[in-house]
Amino acid sequence: MGSTCVRIAIDAMGGDHAPGEIVAGALRAREELGIEVLLVGDPQQIEAALPSKTNLGQVEIVSATEAIAMDEEPLSAIRRKPKASINVAMNLVKNQKADGVVSAGHSGAAMAAALLRLGRLPGIDRPAIGAVFPTLIASKPVLILDVGANVDCRPKFLDQFAVMGSIYSEYVLGTPNPKVGLLNIGEEDSKGNDAAVRANQMLRENSQISFIGNAEGRDVLSGRFDVIVCDGFVGNVLLKFAEAVGDIVLQILREELPQGLRGQIGSAILKPNLKRIKQRVDHAEHGGGLLLGVAGICIIGHGSSQAPSIFNAIRIAKEAVDNSVLQRIQSQYQSLQQESN
Missing domain, CATH: 3.40.718.10 (Isopropylmalate Dehydrogenase)
Structure with a gap:
């Protein structure tokens, strides 16, 4: 161009x-x-x-x-x-x-x-949609993928999602050495169905990522993980649920603030705090997901x-372009293929 x-x-x-x-x-x-x-x-x-x-x-x-x-x-x-x-x-x-x-x-x-x-x-079997979620730790988002591109996933797809998610987390979200988790029903490596157990083993053996184990539902927004991989069926349910929770939190805040003069004074005092809360929980602030x-x-x-x-x-798209996400993913997979040969 x-x-x-x-x-x-x-x-x-x-x-x-x-x-x-x-x-x-x-x-x-x-x-x-x-x-x-x-x-x-x-x-x-x-x-x-x-x-x-x-x-x-x-x-x-x-x-x-x-x-x-x-x-x-x-x-x-x-x-x-x-x-x-x-x-x-x-x-x-x-x-x-x-x-x-x-x-x-x-x-x-x-x-x-x-x-x-x-x-x-090259080297990617299935694309994945990555969505950024807020966590309990300010300025420390978690990237979830896939959130809707693939209803069913083989273990190797999840392994590829982890590599792509790690690159995006490091170079766009600014997370050094992103910690990767596999969404599952328990922390132990043996938990989950056969595909989850095999995916866990594959992720543990992947030297390109920092895999720290399974992530239960309660861990998703804890800030313990930087990247969490799952199939698109579960990821999409999780995405819609998280969006609903964010909307509910904002609605409760609006309803519970005092009315009248007290409410106006209180809202004025709390305005910076309320703005930060909105930025952390409102899905509109995150724009959408990158199709990796x-x-x-x-x-x-x-x-x-x-x-x-x-x-x-559009801001997310610009950041992905500025940080050469495509080139980094391609380079990572070329090095993986050279190692396997």
Whole structure:
């Protein structure tokens, strides 16, 4: 690409609040992160969603005449609709016209489009969606993967997730020597089903990661682990549950704060604390998950994403580009293959 500025393609037609909230989050990212955003979708709808004072000459819109609905079967829809916004966005990355893609649309369609158009990184059997969760330790998040890309996982898939998650945790989240755990029903290596026991053994033998054992449900948010691997079925249930807990915590805070003048005074005093609480537990602050294992940067956001979530999803994409996540994963697997030979 001719410019060193990071360019992110945004699926403007994906999500419950498209294109309005998607466009708003993208414009904020352009202003605050200093990146170029390519708004992919129906030009008329995108232009209608732009603020009235927007200079159209400063906004890059890439036309896509189709969109994929949430109730469509992902693979067939991707093939049937080549001009769908998610396909057009992926092609921008494939053709090196963008450094990454952000979509809050159909997550299955986003993954299918990434696999068909970008392909997998060498040595990776299955991609995984990684989601960042807050923990009891401030500024020490935990990365969970997979949270929805693979319903069933072989032990070797979990082993690959651990390597990719460790690289992301170290270079993007800033965690030196990330501690890896396997989500399980007990701490002992012998606990769980046959696949869990075999995965535990494989993770223990992997010299590329710092595996410290099984992680029970109560350990997920403790801060003891930096990366936790699991299959996409369990991971997605965990993700949705954690989001619900965060929403409940925020709702309880709003309900329990005193009303009237006392409440106004108390809220003013507590405002910095309340803001930090929101940043730690509100899933909108984390934006979405990075699809690790495909040959391109792809962030899959929540279908209900509004402008703040889209902004944070674009920020994650930029950080992944800036920290060369793809190149690091590829380099790690090349060295693994050389060792095995």
